[in-house]
Amino acid sequence: MTDNSCTVISSGSRGNKLLFRYPFQRVAEYPSSLTAKQRNPYALNTAGDGLEDQDGDSRYKLCLIFLLKRFSDIILSTILATKSDMCGKKFELKIDNVRFVGHPTLLQHPPVIQVSKTDPSPKREMPTMILFNVVFALRTNADPSVISCMHNLSRRIAIALQHEERRCQYLTREAKLMLAAQDEITTMTEMDGSPQSPFRQILPKCKLARDLKEAYDSLCTTGVVRLHINNWLEVSFCLPHKIHRIGSNYIPPEALERSLKAIRPYHALLLLESEKALLSQLPLDCSPAMVRLIKTSSAMKNLQQLAQDADLALLQIFQIAAHLVYWGKAIIIYPLCENNVYMLSPHANISLYSPLAEHFTQHFPGYDLPSMLAKFSLPVSLAEFRNPLEAPAQEAYLIQMVVWMLQHHLLIQLHTYVCLLVPPSEEEPGLRDEDLPLAARVGGRSLSTPSALSFGSPTSSDDMTLTSPSMDNSSAELLPGGDSPLNKRMTETLLASLSEHERQVILNIPAAQNPEDLRMFARLLHYFRGHHHLEEIMYNENMRRSQLKTLLDKFRSVLVVTNHEDPIISIFQSPME
Amino acid sequence: MARIECIFFSEFHPTLGPKITYQVPEEYISRELFDTVQVYIITKPELQNKLITVTAMGKKLIGCPVCIEHKKYSRNALLFNLGLVCDAQTNTCALEPIVKKLSGYLTTLELESGFISKEESKHKLLPIMSTLLEELNATGACTLPIDESNTIHLKLIQLRKDPPIVQEYDVPVFTQCKDHFIKSQWDLTTQQILPYIDGFRHIQKISAEADVELNLVRIAVQNLLYYGVVTLVSIFQYSNVYCTTPKVQSLIDDKSIQEECLNYVTKQGHKRASLRDVFQLYCGLSPGTTVRDLCSRYSLQLQNVDERRLIQFGLMKSLIRRLQKYPVKVIRDERSRPPRLYTGCHSYDEICCKTGITYKELDERLENDSNIVICWK
Numbered sequence: 001m002t003d004n005s006c007t008v009i010s011s012g013s014r015g016n017k018l019l020f021r022y023p024f025q026r027v028a029e030y031p032s033s034l035t036a037k038q039r040n041p042y043a044l045n046t047a048g049d050g051l052e053d054q055d056g057d058s059r060y061k062l063c064l065i066f067l068l069k070r071f072s073d074i075i076l077s078t079i080l081a082t083k084s085d086m087c088g089k090k091f092e093l094k095i096d097n098v099r100f101v102g103h104p105t106l107l108q109h110p111p112v113i114q115v116s117k118t119d120p121s122p123k124r125e126m127p128t129m130i131l132f133n134v135v136f137a138l139r140t141n142a143d144p145s146v147i148s149c150m151h152n153l154s155r156r157i158a159i160a161l162q163h164e165e166r167r168c169q170y171l172t173r174e175a176k177l178m179l180a181a182q183d184e185i186t187t188m189t190e191m192d193g194s195p196q197s198p199f200r201q202i203l204p205k206c207k208l209a210r211d212l213k214e215a216y217d218s219l220c221t222t223g224v225v226r227l228h229i230n231n232w233l234e235v236s237f238c239l240p241h242k243i244h245r246i247g248s249n250y251i252p253p254e255a256l257e258r259s260l261k262a263i264r265p266y267h268a269l270l271l272l273e274s275e276k277a278l279l280s281q282l283p284l285d286c287s288p289a290m291v292r293l294i295k296t297s298s299a300m301k302n303l304q305q306l307a308q309d310a311d312l313a314l315l316q317i318f319q320i321a322a323h324l325v326y327w328g329k330a331i332i333i334y335p336l337c338e339n340n341v342y343m344l345s346p347h348a349n350i351s352l353y354s355p356l357a358e359h360f361t362q363h364f365p366g367y368d369l370p371s372m373l374a375k376f377s378l379p380v381s382l383a384e385f386r387n388p389l390e391a392p393a394q395e396a397y398l399i400q401m402v403v404w405m406l407q408h409h410l411l412i413q414l415h416t417y418v419c420l421l422v423p424p425s426e427e428e429p430g431l432r433d434e435d436l437p438l439a440a441r442v443g444g445r446s447l448s449t450p451s452a453l454s455f456g457s458p459t460s461s462d463d464m465t466l467t468s469p470s471m472d473n474s475s476a477e478l479l480p481g482g483d484s485p486l487n488k489r490m491t492e493t494l495l496a497s498l499s500e501h502e503r504q505v506i507l508n509i510p511a512a513q514n515p516e517d518l519r520m521f522a523r524l525l526h527y528f529r530g531h532h533h534l535e536e537i538m539y540n541e542n543m544r545r546s547q548l549k550t551l552l553d554k555f556r557s558v559l560v561v562t563n564h565e566d567p568i569i570s571i572f573q574s575p576m577e
Numbered sequence: 578m579a580r581i582e583c584i585f586f587s588e589f590h591p592t593l594g595p596k597i598t599y600q601v602p603e604e605y606i607s608r609e610l611f612d613t614v615q616v617y618i619i620t621k622p623e624l625q626n627k628l629i630t631v632t633a634m635g636k637k638l639i640g641c642p643v644c645i646e647h648k649k650y651s652r653n654a655l656l657f658n659l660g661l662v663c664d665a666q667t668n669t670c671a672l673e674p675i676v677k678k679l680s681g682y683l684t685t686l687e688l689e690s691g692f693i694s695k696e697e698s699k700h701k702l703l704p705i706m707s708t709l710l711e712e713l714n715a716t717g718a719c720t721l722p723i724d725e726s727n728t729i730h731l732k733l734i735q736l737r738k739d740p741p742i743v744q745e746y747d748v749p750v751f752t753q754c755k756d757h758f759i760k761s762q763w764d765l766t767t768q769q770i771l772p773y774i775d776g777f778r779h780i781q782k783i784s785a786e787a788d789v790e791l792n793l794v795r796i797a798v799q800n801l802l803y804y805g806v807v808t809l810v811s812i813f814q815y816s817n818v819y820c821t822t823p824k825v826q827s828l829i830d831d832k833s834i835q836e837e838c839l840n841y842v843t844k845q846g847h848k849r850a851s852l853r854d855v856f857q858l859y860c861g862l863s864p865g866t867t868v869r870d871l872c873s874r875y876s877l878q879l880q881n882v883d884e885r886r887l888i889q890f891g892l893m894k895s896l897i898r899r900l901q902k903y904p905v906k907v908i909r910d911e912r913s914r915p916p917r918l919y920t921g922c923h924s925y926d927e928i929c930c931k932t933g934i935t936y937k938e939l940d941e942r943l944e945n946d947s948n949i950v951i952c953w954k
Binding site: 078079083085086091092093095096144343344345346351352353368370373374377379419421422423424529530531560561563564565566567570 | 613616617624629630631633821829830853859864898903905906916920921951952953
């Protein structure tokens, strides 16, 4: 993905300076522009733009640059040492097919060590840094979202460096080391005539150089960067494009974000690594809330339940969950329960020779992955898969298999969606069914959820406590009252959103003669647009599955149902869209 | 399409240094902006003749700095840059070849007749730039005579994504009405296979019937795919199994897809199919249900609907997807050869295409083999 290298450049009254770059440029690639006077390609460009300021201090601009092999260091310093008014914003430059991305940062305050203005000596060894720039170089066919991410990393490093510079002149000190190492090599080269990379010498002496090298290496391999600038400030970053890969496809960050914005309290968090492994990866100063969440999460608990168990606010749970998902440590699923129906994901790797197949057999000796996957060729509910005739221990084992398959993006869960479609009237053959106007949601308050379950025994999703203090907010329609005028009027209002023809057809259905049924139907009308699955309706309206199914059956002449995956969370199993 | 906000002509003036000589519209590039980016417009020698795009102050400037060295110029060199300005969010890849071409044109003009260094001809740049701006934004193309012997031809080419590999068991289907297709614009191979692209013949069949080599057919269809002229669906059989995708709801939400669908699937000469019938048919497709099953269960709804076109439309718009069968040989003797086709990587479609046996025959062979499991996905 990236053809990066890392360069540090400084520019000032003595011109722009290249301090460090990684990977080192191979000397053989250098343009043979060597004149008789053996021009050292790493020599500092002393053709200053005359930026000498009145005070006589040699101010210079420092640029850290991640740079590509084809550009000479001198050119880079010229083009990447930006003007001050480009600071604090994204820097983007494209030259032929190389794209540079950075975040030039201004250092407002001069370092504490003041240079005496009365001192007439012209050259100072303590230059003042004005500006620095951390730049990445990428191939131009990089996705725009990759470029945004790299800019983000550049900005984070810049913030850390700016902070450390203000606190203890960290940058100045590191720059000095880099310059000194370069001067050393220059001298050596002049003497024996063979140019070599000074940057190799810098690495052992300069922590910042090592950090930058580490950032580069991490980006190219895992996509996760963790640095400690000056052994103090942590800079952490992950490149979603490298982390969220399913096979050869990656989940675009925008799709990920859309998904995360749409998750609901009835969804669940599924960790992709064991609790122990995850906890060991967390930094020492991580939030205790995160630890609590990881320890209490389970594939069978929805986020609402998790909030209660971990004693955290639901909003916090959402945030931490989103964070874990972003870092590729977890995915969002619907909590495991008996009625869940699963099927093979269209992108599942079912090859006999895949590494997945091998992992599976290691994890579950005596079973092979393709045989297990074949059982999900037709949609099968968890209850059916579990096979109650087996011993309970066996049951738990099979549940673990399903969890494993979900973690490895092999299964999709199917939900039932309902759509209201009234048979067209006879008199107006040209009349087409109108789209239902979007009715406002009624209630939507989070009500009781499935009770806490021990691992290995998912129960029916029906298992909800129907008596809860928060029930009072529910609309009056839930109260038995039969034909009260209030109830009747509410039903009428709800049905008013339909066309005359639709209303007539519905009222002619035998079940509509029962006011309770009609009332419930009217109340649920806004769910029948094909965008809300049964579990969502059950959660929002605090209904039992059997209740809902009976109602749907009674009104089946005007409803069309179908089963498919939940588009909100399907990206975790099928990244292609 | 990328919208060009401004075209500018910048040069190195012998006394004033880098400046913008002409820009349309006038005053678009502020003094401040130019100061910030001039180092990328009139550049050091190492950056000349490179396409440089710099983003600053909410704008993107794309240019290609040119340097022509000759004693006749003051300072012995002529430095200039004809560039475009767009909004910073614009994707400007398609504009790059245009900038490069323009710099080439101007270089030629200067070398041939001193177009830029002579004041009388340099003035002509302004109306040229105006026309370029107008026409490129309007139509994406511009043909402009400069003088008696030189004409500029420019066109914005949209870059498209690489098309997928076309397999012999894929079926190409036209995305638009076939009659709108101008045969003569395409190569001979494409012209030869055109009559056989009917949305039902797969690549292997097209190759056999059109008498064109298989790989040539694949490449020709891939080319059609690239330009969005066709899309690929799978072979139709009454034994096929399909299921709905979340996108099926768009039939309810999106009026234009509704219209398109009902027009497409209604049987020729019949009354227009109703949305309800068509939606019920799509929703009737599910794992375990073959098209044959659908036809018998929903015969009423199918009165005005052509089921083959129903499936075709559903696949083209991703309202439904095909469930393919993949045989996997899970138990085998240590001594026997490793499975070649029964690995879970090859579908029935592929196996039948490659080996020539029919579905039914393959089913019979595999049904009785206890070492083989079938996965549907």
